[in-house]
Amino acid sequence: MVLTASDTAALQQLARDELPGLYALARRLAGRNDAEDVVQEALLRACQAFGSLRDHQAGARWLRVILANVWRDRVRKDLRAPRELPVDDVERFSLYRTLVEEDPFPYSDSLHLDFLSAFTDDDVDTVLDRLPPRYRAPLVLRYVEGFATAQIARMLELPLGTVLSQLHRGRRLFEREMWNYAAECGLLPDQGGARAGEREGGGPRWSA
Amino acid sequence: MISCGEAVRHLWEFLDRGLSDENQRAVEEHLAWCVRCCGELEFARSLRQLLRTTAEGGVPDDVRNRLSRFIDDLDHID
Numbered sequence: 001m002v003l004t005a006s007d008t009a010a011l012q013q014l015a016r017d018e019l020p021g022l023y024a025l026a027r028r029l030a031g032r033n034d035a036e037d038v039v040q041e042a043l044l045r046a047c048q049a050f051g052s053l054r055d056h057q058a059g060a061r062w063l064r065v066i067l068a069n070v071w072r073d074r075v076r077k078d079l080r081a082p083r084e085l086p087v088d089d090v091e092r093f094s095l096y097r098t099l100v101e102e103d104p105f106p107y108s109d110s111l112h113l114d115f116l117s118a119f120t121d122d123d124v125d126t127v128l129d130r131l132p133p134r135y136r137a138p139l140v141l142r143y144v145e146g147f148a149t150a151q152i153a154r155m156l157e158l159p160l161g162t163v164l165s166q167l168h169r170g171r172r173l174f175e176r177e178m179w180n181y182a183a184e185c186g187l188l189p190d191q192g193g194a195r196a197g198e199r200e201g202g203g204p205r206w207s208a
Numbered sequence: 209m210i211s212c213g214e215a216v217r218h219l220w221e222f223l224d225r226g227l228s229d230e231n232q233r234a235v236e237e238h239l240a241w242c243v244r245c246c247g248e249l250e251f252a253r254s255l256r257q258l259l260r261t262t263a264e265g266g267v268p269d270d271v272r273n274r275l276s277r278f279i280d281d282l283d284h285i286d
């Protein structure tokens with residue numbers, strides 16, 4: 001389909017405006033290595049479909065849906081695992097309770113918020129990156145990008161029930177990886193990690 | 209009546225308003241008396257916030273340059 005010159009110009013402007021957001025989504029879905037390629041393919045597809053975009057105000061959203069479709073087509077078989085993994089202890093993992101039990105900030109009266117504020121945006125990205133794609137994608141599309149679950153089901157061409165259970169498990173996995181990552185990367189004071197000594201007033205558990 | 213385990217399992221859906229009316233009410237009733245699950249709820253809210261506000265992050269310069277050129281060239285495809 002050939003676009004008129006003004007349509008092409010409008011699409012180019014939209015693509016330039018949305019580039020950081022598109023790249024961020026591609027990086028979270030596909031990883032750093034494939035992100036650029038996914039963006040390119042999405043833009044090519046957008047050229048073909050631009051005629052079907054009625055509301056140009058909705059262009060940002062529309063481009064993200066196309067990008068998610070491109071990625072889905074690449075990983076289709078990974079998204080539909082033959083069957084769900086067996087229920088294991090991740091189902092019962094609660095980051096909230098783990099924090100209460102392990103008490104990594106023993107002198108804090110806002111333990112849970114202290115834990116979360118130890119994470120930079122890069123840390124959160126890395127944690128997301130550790131999840132298998134079929135759990136990461138619904139989580140990213142739902143909670144980072146704000147798509148509704150029914151929309152995600154259409155984008156990934158999965159039954160709604162599958163998306164809901166992937167979201168459910170994805171949240172648990174995300175919580176567990178937050179905990180593992182914090183422990184491994186020295187985000188917790190008593191782990192003696194690189195970033196742990198920055199706190200003031202340390203007690204015996206983390207004398208730096 | 210639902211247990212704490214049951215309530216916690218449904219907290220994110222509860223925040224999404226994604227539960228059936230009956231389950232939504234059951235979680236609400238549980239939260240009305242269970243302090244521990246209220247803590248879980250607040251934490252779930254903070255975690256969602258953390259995901260939502262994760263910055264877009266930058267596009268590395270070389271990637272940005274290549275993609276910008278790619279966008280410029282879109283008027284040459286047919």
Ligand SMILES: [Zn+2]
Pocket residue numbers: 211212213215238242243244245
């Ligand atoms: Zn409870």
